[in-house]
Amino acid sequence: MRNLIGVPKIAYFGPSGTFTEMALAELEGAGAFDGPVERVAASSPPATLELVRDGVVDGAVVPIESSVEGAVVPTLDSLALGERLQIVAETELDVAFEILGRPGIDRLDQVRTVRAYPVAAGQVRTWLDKNCPDAEIQTASSNAGAAEDVSHGLADAAVSTALAGRRLGLHALASSVADVAGARTRFVLVTAPTRVPPRTGSDRSSAVLQPDNEPGSLVSVLSEFATRGIDLIRIESRPVRTEPGSYRFFVDCIGHLDDPLVAEAFRALHRKSTVRFLGSWPAANPSGPPPPSDGDAADWIERIRQGDREL
Numbered sequence: 001m002r003n004l005i006g007v008p009k010i011a012y013f014g015p016s017g018t019f020t021e022m023a024l025a026e027l028e029g030a031g032a033f034d035g036p037v038e039r040v041a042a043s044s045p046p047a048t049l050e051l052v053r054d055g056v057v058d059g060a061v062v063p064i065e066s067s068v069e070g071a072v073v074p075t076l077d078s079l080a081l082g083e084r085l086q087i088v089a090e091t092e093l094d095v096a097f098e099i100l101g102r103p104g105i106d107r108l109d110q111v112r113t114v115r116a117y118p119v120a121a122g123q124v125r126t127w128l129d130k131n132c133p134d135a136e137i138q139t140a141s142s143n144a145g146a147a148e149d150v151s152h153g154l155a156d157a158a159v160s161t162a163l164a165g166r167r168l169g170l171h172a173l174a175s176s177v178a179d180v181a182g183a184r185t186r187f188v189l190v191t192a193p194t195r196v197p198p199r200t201g202s203d204r205s206s207a208v209l210q211p212d213n214e215p216g217s218l219v220s221v222l223s224e225f226a227t228r229g230i231d232l233i234r235i236e237s238r239p240v241r242t243e244p245g246s247y248r249f250f251v252d253c254i255g256h257l258d259d260p261l262v263a264e265a266f267r268a269l270h271r272k273s274t275v276r277f278l279g280s281w282p283a284a285n286p287s288g289p290p291p292p293s294d295g296d297a298a299d300w301i302e303r304i305r306q307g308d309r310e311l
Contacts, residue, residue: 008033010189011051011060014041017144017164019093023187024061026091032189043141046078052192053083065186066095068179069122071236076250079190079278080208080238087206087279088197089189096178097124097143099132100158100170102150108157108173111135115146116159124159126179132157186284196257196279202286203256204233206278209269210240210248217273218249224268225253228261231288255291256280260298262291 010033013020021039028037042048045062052060063072079085097120105111114128114135120143121128128135138155140146144167146158151168158170165172211217225232234252255262257280269275303311 008035008037008059009040009057010037011040011042011048011057013045013048013062013142014043015142015144015148016041017147017161017167018142019095019161019185020061020063020142020187021144022161022163023063023091023093023185026093027061027089027189030089030091032089045072045075049075049078049085049190050082052085052190055192059088059189059191061187061189063119063185064090064188065234066119066123067182067184069119071250072119073238075188076236076238080248080250080276084193084276085190086193086196086277087188088191088194088281090186090204090281090284092184092186092284095123095183095185096176097159098162098165098172099174099177100147100150100160100165100168101173102153102156102170105156105173108132111156111173113138113155114157114159115140115149115155117142117146120146120159123183124177124179127177128159131174184285197281199256199258199280200282201290202283203254203259203280204252204283205255205257205262205266205280206234206250206252207266207269208248208250208276208278210274211272213246221249221269221273222251224265224272225251228265229289229292230255230262230265231291233288254283254286254288259291260294264294 012024040057048060048062051057062075064075065071108131111132112135115138117140140149143160144164147160147164147168149155150158209221211221231254236250237247240246240248257263
């Protein structure tokens with residue numbers, strides 16, 4: 001991954017000890033920045049992204065999608081509203097949790113209150129029902145925030161990370177906790193609008209679409225991908241919140257803005273719908289077929305243009 005940011009002051013969904021901080025470390029190790037970064041913790045995904053809009057930081061790392069719980073809604077909503085931001089890189093992490101206990105809690109059957117970030121709670125709900133059936137699940141601000149709540153005596157246990165446990169000196173009541181083996185979360189590096197990273201051949205592009213609220217409008221915009229053989233790998237809807245039945249749609253496709261057919265599709269979308277381009281960037285885990293080449297068709301058009309009699 002090429003260097004993307006010259007002055008690496010990077011916000012992340014904190015506090016220290018979250019999976020998002022681990023994702024930032026992964027991006028550092030992959031060479032996304034021009035050296036070590038100054039890490040700036042923020043209290044939520046929207047607050048993290050707002051630091052970019054305010055010019056306080058050069059970029060932000062936020063979670064965007066869980067293989068178990070789906071989209072991270074606060075991240076999507078923040079990307080759709082306010083000044084446009086751009087995704088320039090991504091990484092994925094295997095996600096399994098530790099159940100961290102406060103001093104004096106040595107067994108799971110002693111746990112009566114558990115703090116958990118909602119996305120995390122959704123990934124261990126079955127495990128908690130089985131192993132802590134008498135515990136009340138309480139909402140925490142983040143995975144590391146859950147551990148901080150336990151360290152302050154506000155709950156018996158936290159669904160958190162090993163990093164947060166080490167940082168706060170909390171002991172693990174259980175490790176590698178997950179309802180679904182192999183669960184992963186995708187994180188993105190977001191900046192102010194900038195030059196799109198170079199095409200690699202294993203890329204992802206993303207946009208927010210808001211077609212007119214009339215019959216067939218959604219089918220019409222999505223058909224721009226299908227008719228060009230472009231693989232859509234994610235579609236999410238979120239209410240516009242201005243009136244019932246009005247939605248915006250988050251779409252991810254395989255390919256890059258420098259792929260001719262992807263660019264052609266986005267031009268067509270711009271004619272049909274309100275479009276907020278979120279970026280084209282190297283995919284962390286490429287899947288699905290790349291966009292087809294239009295080289296033969298372009299060559300055919302050029303031969304017609306030049307008056308080739310053999311066509």
